[in-house]
Amino acid sequence: MVIVVVVGIAGCTDDTACNFDPAATCNPDNACLELDSCGDCGGIGIAGCTDDTACNFDPECYL
Secondary structure: OOOOOOOOOEOEOOOOOOOEOOOOOEOOOOOOOOEOOOOOEOOOOOOOEOOOOOOOEOOOOOO
């Protein structure tokens, strides 16, 4: 008797995600990430002006 065990490769299987893994065979919860407004994969950055003396200062931005 031969027993075959198939092991999945965890990773992002969504080819539109910024961390897509073509070798992945299973997609665990929250494996796929999107670009934030600063262009970081899975980041939380909110682009904007951090200079509090500028006329376009944004207190909500991170970068």
